[in-house]
Amino acid sequence: MNNILDVRLENFQSHLDSQFTFADGLNVLIGQSDSGKTAVIRGIRWALFNQPRGTDFIRAGSDFVRVTIQFESGDRLIRERTASKNRYMIKKNGQEQQVFESFGQHVPQEVLDLHGMRPLRIDRDHELTIHLAQQLDGPFLLEQPGSMRAKTIGRISGAHYLDAAIRDTSRDLHSLNQSKRWSEEQTEQLKKDLEPYEQVIRSGEQLEKASHLFEEIKSKQARLESLQSKHQDLHTNQQLMKQSQDKLDSLKELPTIESMLYRLEWMIQRQSVFKKLHEQQQTYTEQLLKVERFLQLTESIEEAAEKERRAKTLEQKRAALIKLNDQYTQLTAIESKAYHMISQTKFVTQIPSNWEESVKQTGQRVKRLISLKDQIMAINEQLAKQHKQLETVAQIEMATLKVNQIDETYNKYQQMIEKKQAYTEIRKRMKDGEQFIQTKKQELEQLAVQYEELAKKDGICPTCGQVIEINHNHG
Structure with a gap:
């Protein structure tokens, strides 16, 4: 056996590119569940024994898988599979690389000779891989029945050769004893038949010839019996081979069932992710309802903005009217002052020469x-209207704050729309995933029923190796 020093897994199940170096003695792999510990053993089995079959162990999204094993002798074994290639490669020190393709389900003899870890054939129906156990295998031989233990120990020690020799010797001895008894019976009968002819020479010669013929017949009879025995053995072997082939055909679906189990575990993990996304979608839906209610409350924001613009225009007019009012006040003061001066100058009898012009100017x-008085009255009316309008838009500042809040809410609303679209897409994918899971569950149940029927037809439990009986369980 060629000990393993180093193993490298590339795109094998959960391993993107992992390398493991083993030391002399006991080596232990530790890690959390589903972290790829069993995948290391499965990758070694795939490289050494071409098990499991199929391509379900290829990492999702990858287009190739490769397992490289470095042995203690310095030789290297590479097992590689792509969309178009399925091959073994052997690299020995000082030699050219050997490539093996189109080997089917069997492992090339050169690969078995390289690592020396051949399965132990117990009988026609049983085979043990004594160098590399699987995850759920029990201690060596302890889970097997007593007869299987005895066969295995005999096969390992070579005692099966002695058993075969003893069986063959017993069969030959039985055949010889039968021939001997038959010959003795024939001899006694011939002696009785020869008694009347003891004195006849011719009869003696005939008897000698008959003796020769008897020997030939005896030899042919023994050969005939041997041929009949071999024919019977051949018929028995053919029946056993047919039964073995039927069992092998019934177990061809096992790798497919195993790959579907892995696929089902992966879909269950995806379902948990979809549940989390569903919870996030519910939260987003609640926030979206709040935004819609807020938008309904702020539907009149455009009308408020229009009133704000009108209020600004009126404010400008109000400022202009205030200026005109100031001018009117000044003119009124001037007019009062002029009337006062006129009343005080009534006693003047002499009129200046330019009084007509002064009167015209006055x-x-x-x-x-x-005219200014009329304008002021109109302005006062406009101011009164403006004050009324200002009372209707007294909440302009609050409306402005609400506008800013609405802008922020609108941005959140847009984000919610995007998240809602993403949620719709996720919901669709969840629905497709649930439908896919349901389909696979039905297929898995059908395969389980078929597998159970095949196991019952075979009569041997694939888990414990015992004969299936009523109320058979592994509790």
């Missing part, structure tokens, strides 16, 4: 004052 000023 008249023009009076007209302007009257």
